[in-house]
Amino acid sequence: MLLGMLLLAVPVGLLIGTVGVGGVLLPPALVHLGGFGVPAAAGTSSWAFLFTGVVGTLAYARHGTIPWPLAGRLALGAAPAAVAGALVNGLVPPLVVWLVLGSITLGAGAHRLRRGSGGDRTALPTATAVVTGAVVGFGSALTGTGGPVLLVPVLSLLGVAPLAAVAAGQLIQLPLAAFAVLGYGTTGSVHYGLGTLLGVVAAAAVVAGARFARRLPGTRLRQVSAGLLLGVGVFLFTLPFLPS
Template identity: 85%
Template sequence: MVIVVVALAVPVGLLIGAVGVGGVLLPPALVHLGGFDVHAAAATSSWAFLFTGVVGTLAYARHESMPWPLARRLALGAAPAAAAGALVNGLVSPLVVWLVLGSITLGAGAHRLFGRTGGERTSLPAAAALATGAVVGFGSALTGTGGPVLLVPVLMLLGVAPLPAVAAGQLIQVPLAAFAVLGYSATGSVHYGLGAVLGVVAAAAVVAGARFARRLPPERLRQVSASILVAVGLFLFALPLLPS
């Protein structure tokens, strides 16, 4: 079944590169298909997302699509919070975090689909960006889902346009994943070999996903990203009902 998880890394990478929410699929796959406990799944996923973060950042930066001031502030807030989230992962059940993440994701998608489309900003005030990064860093490390899963819906709720939101999500993965892995390594939860394989496979798919996002007209990207956010939000609500 581990082979199935590795194959799943392809759509995970495509979704991370295109709309930023693919990472939510990997930890449950490691639990339900790979036989990992929830802590090892979160830890190994975090290691894999270090690969996708580096490749995704390069892919968006190469085409000058990266909102650097926003992304740097988000990353600065996320890094220390990610280490804290990883350390408390073994102490707190992730159920409440999954439900909160599902509510934010579903709400952001519904808002983008049915609400007004104004407010297409590409930046946030410095304090708001740092605080957003800290919340995203803690929640993402706690669940092992990678930064974009939580960051993209939050940024979209704050009025940031889809393309810069997804691009910023690529960069935030790098410090977030690095600090999360440091926290998880203290408990020996990281499976580095499998995580590296998953990361390389997913990172290759990230490039294709990023190319897809850049080629879509802004309105079409809004519709696609919003629809996927709704689907992922519903998946997160159903996730606790899946047999472990």
């Protein structure tokens, strides 16, 4: 079981580094492969995403692709909302959460596939960015999926360029995961040892994913991210019906 989860951490990191949506795979793996309860799976995943956030931020910052003003405003809203999301985990039916996330992800993927609808913005109005960060922080901490999973689809719908959205998603993992761990840690729902192993493996793969994303032309990155968003959206719709 441990080996299977460690192997899964590789595609998780690759997808986080490339298009930002890989984190959605980790909590279900901890539930279905590791036998974790939902809060423990979300808390342990959040701890692992601290590692991918640090490495992803450094990888994108090194090449000047992080839209710092946008990322900072998103983080301002995400941090406090992440604590709330962690504390109410288990009160909201998982089916509702996954269907909402699936709808957003499918919508963003379909939107990005439309000709000329990819968007090229690297900034948003302050209020829009803070509110977006709060929604993403709450939803991501609630599910333990990491910031980019929800942030990238939402930014896509708001017209933000694909590379800027993925780069901003790397930075937002840091305050979001830290505050989510704070919330889950108060109930003993974080397995730090396993989370560290998964985080280190995934973080190493993030570097390769970030390198791949930077080398892709904008149009091709948009196509790749659209296809993966659609795939993740379908996965989210089937997730509640997988056997525990």
